[in-house]
Amino acid sequence: MIVRVRDLVKRYGDILALDHLSFSIEEGEIFGLLGPNGSGKTTAINCILSLLKYDKGEIEIFGQPMRPDAYDIKRNIGIVMQNVAVYNELTVYQNIDYFCGLYVKDKNTRKKLVDEAVEFTGLGEYIRFYPKKLSGGLLRRLNIACGIAHKPKLIILDEPTVAVDPQSRNRILEGILELNRHGATIIYTSHYMDEVERICSRIMIIDRGREIATGTSDELKAMISLGEKITVESYSITEAQISAIRELHGITSVEYKDNKLIIKSEKGTNNLETVLDFIRKENIHFGRIYSEMPTLNDVFLEITGKELRD
Amino acid sequence: MQVFKLCLMIIYKNKATLLIYIVIFMVVSSFMSSVSAKEMEDSTSFKPVKTEVAFFSDEDTPLINGFREELADVANFVDIPDETVALQDALYYREVSCIIRVPEGFTKKFMNGENVQLEKISIPNSTKNVHIDLFIDKYFNTARLYVQNMEGITQQELVRYLKKDLSETVSTEMVEDEKKTSDMASAKYSLNFFAYPLLSVIIMGMGTLMLIFNDRDLKMRNNCSPVSSTSISMQFVLGNLVFTFLSWLIMLIICLAMNFRNIFSPNTVFHIAGSFVFAFCCSGISFFIGNLTNSHEAVTAAANVASLGLSFISGVFVPQELIGSSVLKAASFTPTYWYVRANNTIADLTVFSYEALKPVLNDFLIIIGFGLAFFSASLAIRKAKTND
Known part of the structure; x- marks a missing residue:
C-alpha cells in the first residue's frame, strides 16, 4: 500500500471541505481524483502532503504516518502543484536543478537527473530561458520537470493541465503514463473527465469533500442504470413518433430538444439498430445519428443530480 | 544549502x-x-558681526563722543530721520536692530555719580541686541569705576582711559587638535x-x-x-x-x-x-x-x-x-x-x-x-x- 487515507475531515470555519474521506492506493496505480472545482481535491492533496492541518483522520504513506517532519517520506514524493511554482529569477535549468537539489545532494547525480528531466519534458531548447518567456504549456512542463526530476516513487499531480493547449496536454498525459510505466505511483487530480478516463487505472469521484464513487472507469459506469445514448439530429419528428419510440423495448427515456432527439437505453441493451429501423420505416429525415456509451459525467449526474462540468 | x-x-x-x-x-x-x-x-568658529543701530544724542560731550566712537566697533550707524513714524518703520522693517538715544543732561549726571540710563528701543527677542547691551554695560560700568575712584577726573581723561581699557584683548587657544x-x-x-x-x-x-x-x-x-x-x-x-x-x-x-x-x-x-x-x-x-x-x-x-x-x-x-x-x-x-x-x-x-x-x-x-x-x-x- 503506497497511500492510505482514513476518515479525513477538514473544516474551514463552518465549511466542511473534506467529509470523512477514505481511500487507499496500491503501488503502480494511477489514481484519479475527479470532481468539480471546489470539491476538495486540492485540500485532500494538501492534507496528504501535510501542508494543511486536518481536523480528523489518518494518513499513511509508504506504510508510515505522514507528518510535516516525515522527511524520509517526503524524499520519495514528487509534487506538481496546481499553480506553477517556479522562480522567475532562475532559468529553466536552474529551476529544475534547485528543486532537484532539495532532494538530491550529490552534484553529479543531480546533474544526470536534471538532464533526464529536461529531456523527458522536452525542454531541451529552453534551458536558458526564464519562466516569463515560456508559453503556458511550456511552463506547465517546467512545473512537472521540477516535480519529478528526483525520480520519486509517488508523484502527485494536482490539475497539471489547467489552461494548457491540446498539444501540450497530450504530451503531459503521455509523460504521466510513461512515468507510471517506469514504476511511479501517481495521484492525479482533475476536473477533466476525458483525461482521468484516459490515464487513470482507478478513479475516485468526489463532491463537497465526500466520496461519490470509486473504481475503474468501467466499474463506475456499471454502477449507474444508464446504458447507450443515441442522438438523432432531425427537425421533422412528430409527437406521435416520439411516443412510438418511447414504447420500443429497452428505451428508458426520449427527449426532443433543439432539433436533437436523445434516446437513452437501459444498461446492457443496444438499440441503435432498432432505432434505425424505426426511422427508416417512418421515413424520418435526419442529419446525423450517433451512439455514445455513458461517460463519467453521466455517472456524476446520476449520483449527484448535477453535471460534473458545472 | x-x-x-x-x-x-x-x-x-x-x-x-x-x-x-x-x-x-x-x-x-x-x-x-x-x-x-x-x-x-x-x-564652532566665531565671526564678529556688526549690528545696525540708530544713534541719537541730545548733547555733544567728550564722553558721548568717545562712547559713539567705541560703539562703532560693534555697530553700523544707520541714518534715519528722528521722527516717530520713521523710527518705528526702521524697527519694523529691520533696518535697525535698536535705537539708542542719549538724553540731555546724561553726561553731567553720570559724572556726578548719579544713576542715569540711556534710552534704548529694540526689536523684541533680537539676539543681536544682546551684543549691544553687553557693550553698553561694559563701557559705562568701566567708566563708573573711574568716576567713583578718581575724584575730579575730566571727561577727556575718562575717555582716554576707557579707550585703552576696551582695546585690551585676551588671546584664547583651543586645546583640541583643530x-x-x-x-x-x-x-x-x-x-x-x-x-x-x-x-x-x-x-x-x-x-x-x-x-x-x-x-x-x-x-x-x-x-x-x-x-x-x-x-x-x-x-x-x-x-x-x-x-x-x-x-x-x-x-x-x-x-x-x-x-x-x-x-x-x-x-x-x-x-x-x-x-x-x-x-x-x-x-x-x-x-x-x-x-x-x-x-x-x-x-x-x-x-x-x-x-x-x-x-x-x-x-x-x-x-x-x-x-x-x-x-x-x-x-x-x-x-x-x-x-x-x-x-x-x-x-x-x-x-x-x-x-x-x-x-x-x-x-x-x-x-x-x-x-x-x-x-x-x-x-x-x-x-x-x-x-x-
Whole structure:
C-alpha cells in the first residue's frame, strides 16, 4: 500500500471541505481524483502532503504516518502543484536543478537527473530561458520537470493541465503514463473527465469533500442504470413518433430538444439498430445519428443530480 | 544549502538594481552629510558681526563722543530721520536692530555719580541686541569705576582711559587638535548619515528577496521537500546576512573613500565596528518588515517610513543635541538612536582604554539586542505563518 487515507475531515470555519474521506492506493496505480472545482481535491492533496492541518483522520504513506517532519517520506514524493511554482529569477535549468537539489545532494547525480528531466519534458531548447518567456504549456512542463526530476516513487499531480493547449496536454498525459510505466505511483487530480478516463487505472469521484464513487472507469459506469445514448439530429419528428419510440423495448427515456432527439437505453441493451429501423420505416429525415456509451459525467449526474462540468 | 545558494543567485540577478540603490543613496547622503558637517564646522568658529543701530544724542560731550566712537566697533550707524513714524518703520522693517538715544543732561549726571540710563528701543527677542547691551554695560560700568575712584577726573581723561581699557584683548587657544576635530566631525556626520542608506538599501533589497520567498505557491512547494522549515528559515537568514554584509561593505568603502583623511585614525576602527553592528540590526529589521509585507509597493513604503522615520527621530539628520528630550526618549527605543549615540561618543574619544570605550560597547550591545529581537520576532512570524 503506497497511500492510505482514513476518515479525513477538514473544516474551514463552518465549511466542511473534506467529509470523512477514505481511500487507499496500491503501488503502480494511477489514481484519479475527479470532481468539480471546489470539491476538495486540492485540500485532500494538501492534507496528504501535510501542508494543511486536518481536523480528523489518518494518513499513511509508504506504510508510515505522514507528518510535516516525515522527511524520509517526503524524499520519495514528487509534487506538481496546481499553480506553477517556479522562480522567475532562475532559468529553466536552474529551476529544475534547485528543486532537484532539495532532494538530491550529490552534484553529479543531480546533474544526470536534471538532464533526464529536461529531456523527458522536452525542454531541451529552453534551458536558458526564464519562466516569463515560456508559453503556458511550456511552463506547465517546467512545473512537472521540477516535480519529478528526483525520480520519486509517488508523484502527485494536482490539475497539471489547467489552461494548457491540446498539444501540450497530450504530451503531459503521455509523460504521466510513461512515468507510471517506469514504476511511479501517481495521484492525479482533475476536473477533466476525458483525461482521468484516459490515464487513470482507478478513479475516485468526489463532491463537497465526500466520496461519490470509486473504481475503474468501467466499474463506475456499471454502477449507474444508464446504458447507450443515441442522438438523432432531425427537425421533422412528430409527437406521435416520439411516443412510438418511447414504447420500443429497452428505451428508458426520449427527449426532443433543439432539433436533437436523445434516446437513452437501459444498461446492457443496444438499440441503435432498432432505432434505425424505426426511422427508416417512418421515413424520418435526419442529419446525423450517433451512439455514445455513458461517460463519467453521466455517472456524476446520476449520483449527484448535477453535471460534473458545472 | 539550496535555499542559501538560491538567495545568492537571486541577489546576483538583482545586482544592477541594488547597486543603483546603493549609489543613489550614498551620493545623496554624502552630499547631505558634507553640508551638515560644514554647517557644524562654521557654528564652532566665531565671526564678529556688526549690528545696525540708530544713534541719537541730545548733547555733544567728550564722553558721548568717545562712547559713539567705541560703539562703532560693534555697530553700523544707520541714518534715519528722528521722527516717530520713521523710527518705528526702521524697527519694523529691520533696518535697525535698536535705537539708542542719549538724553540731555546724561553726561553731567553720570559724572556726578548719579544713576542715569540711556534710552534704548529694540526689536523684541533680537539676539543681536544682546551684543549691544553687553557693550553698553561694559563701557559705562568701566567708566563708573573711574568716576567713583578718581575724584575730579575730566571727561577727556575718562575717555582716554576707557579707550585703552576696551582695546585690551585676551588671546584664547583651543586645546583640541583643530584639524582632527574637523575631520572627525565630518567622519561623524558621514557615518551618522550612513544609517539612512544602510537601512533603506537593506530593507529594499531584503524586501525584494523576501517577496520572492514568501510567494505562497513557492513556499508550499519548498515545504513539500525533505528540508525542514527551520533549515529553510536559517538558510534564508544566512542569505540575508550575506546580503547585508555585502551591502555594508560596498557602502562603507564609498563612505570611507569620501572621508579618506580620517581613515587611519583609531576612532575609524570603532566607527566601522559600530556600522557593522548596526548593519546586523538593519538586517533584522528588514527581515521583520519583509515578513509583514506582501507587495513591492508595500516594501518601498516600509523602507521609506522605517529609514526616514528612524533617522529623523534618532539624530541622523539633525544632531541629537538639537532634538527635544521627549523625542530622544522615544528614539531610545530604536536602534538608530544608539548607533548615532555611539558614533558621537567615538568621535569624541581621544583615549581608547576600556573605561573610555565602555559606553560605546554598551551601545553596541544594545544595537545587537535590537537585531536579535527583530530576528526572533521574524522567525516567530514565519513559524506561525507556516503552521497556518
